[in-house]
Amino acid sequence: MTILVTGGAGFIGSNFVLDWFEGSTEPVVNLDKLTYAGNLQNLAALEGNPNHHFVQGDFGDAALVAQLLAQYQPRAIVNFAAESHVDRSIHGPADFIHTNIVGTFNLLECVRSYWGAMDATGKEAFRFLHVSTDEVYGSLAKDDPAFTEHHRYEPNSPYSASKAASDHLVRAYHHTYGLPVLTTNCSNNYGPFHFPEKLIPLMIVNAQAGKPLPVYGDGQQIRDWLYVKDHCSAIRRVLQAGTVGEVYNVGGWNEKPNLEIVHTVCALLDELKPRADGKPYQEQITYVTDRPGHDRRYAIDARKLEQELGWKPAETFETGIRKTVQWYLDNPEWVRNVQSGGYRDWIGKQYGEHSGEHKALDKVAV
Structure with a gap:
């Protein structure tokens, strides 16, 4: 018995693989292209584990995927592989179309062929689980009910549109070909190994470095945190x-x-690693011009998962954010290693452009 995980060196994927081996000895074939957000250091704890088979490659590479399916005969595939940052999709949407739509299509075609050749027992047991996002549902007004699984898709960014397209492909392959698929749409994740271009890790890293803490617009965009x-x-x-x-x-x-969220991170840092000058980290908050088409609110109604499958989150935000801040404080080497030249260039480009105050925000890119 084996599972194939795509994108298993990224933030959520690597956490999933590590978590998998905490409770199972079932082998994992881990396929990741190792782009800027894929990091083998995330998986350092699995070094020497004979049940973890890492393969560097593109999940949209049909020949490679077909080879892996034939070699390892997985009983399930968990698809995390995706381009996932909204801001990057605004600056360069082509990569998101290629990866999230074409890549998912190529993967589905390989899996359809593999599954189609199984015997009846294998077909019945096989699963293809596609990991997606709440952003496919669009934006909510302040008093709107939270997104349910029946909410209409209304994506508002190139990223969310590309993920919506991939969701539709997965659905179509089930209804057209009978492929046994499952789809999950998650809210904003946070925790260890989060690449520091996203809100929470960016605030933690910049605060310690004495850099501005860039907040879009009025900072009142609402998200559900997981x-x-x-x-x-x-x-x-x-x-x-x-x-x-x-x-x-x-x-x-x-x-x-x-x-x-930013205030909470600052307060935790004030407690766990105070500034040398004794001043609060909130002094570093800098408001920057909002990004184009910024969705105002996301909210997830997860009652179906609780009622049908008995799942509930174990962490409150208060416990989870404390663990997250402490992890970044305890792992400065990981942070240094992910801050490559490409990452620094991106941060400077993104927040410099939005602020109109390049000199004031030069520190963000350093």
Whole structure:
């Protein structure tokens, strides 16, 4: 028995693989292209583990995927591989179309061929689990009910549009070909190994370095926050007992505005690693021009997952964010290693352009 994980060196994927081996000895074939956000250091704890088979490659490479399927004969595939940063999709949407749509299509075609050649028992047991995002549902007004699995798709960025397209492909391959698929749509993840271009790790890293803490617009964009290990446990549960063809929303029941998140991170850093001058980290907050088409609110209704499969998050936001901040404080070498020249160039380009105050924000890119 083996599972194939795509994108298993990225933030959520690597957490899933590590979490998998905490409770199972079933082998994992881990396929990751190792782009800027894929990091083998995330998987250092598995070095020497004979059940972890890492393969560097593109999940959209049909020849490679077909070879891996034939060689390892996995009983399930968990597809994390994706371009996932909204800001990057605004600057360069082509990569998102190629990876998230064409890549998913190529993967599905390989899997369809592989599954189609199985005997009846193998077909019945096989699962293809596609990991997606709440951003496919669009944006909510302040008093709107949270997204359910039946909410209409209304993506507003090239990233969310490309993920919506991939979700539709997965659905179509089930209804057209009978492929036994499962889809999860998660809210904003946070936790260890999060690449520091996203809000929480960026705030932690910049605060310690004495850099500005860039906040878009008025900072009142609301997100539902999900600790990454809770997300991993939800995926395991859906893979284990989810109904074929169904979609499951995964959320943390933690709706909070971005500015509150930044203040919480600053307060924890004040407690755990105070500034040398004794001043609060909140002094480093810098407001920058909002990004184009910024969705105002996301909220996940995860009752279906709780009622049908018995899953609930184990962490509150308060416990999860404390663990996250402490992890970054305890792992400065990991942070240094991911801050390559390409990463620094990106941060400077993104927040410099939005602020119109390049000199004031030069520190962000250093």
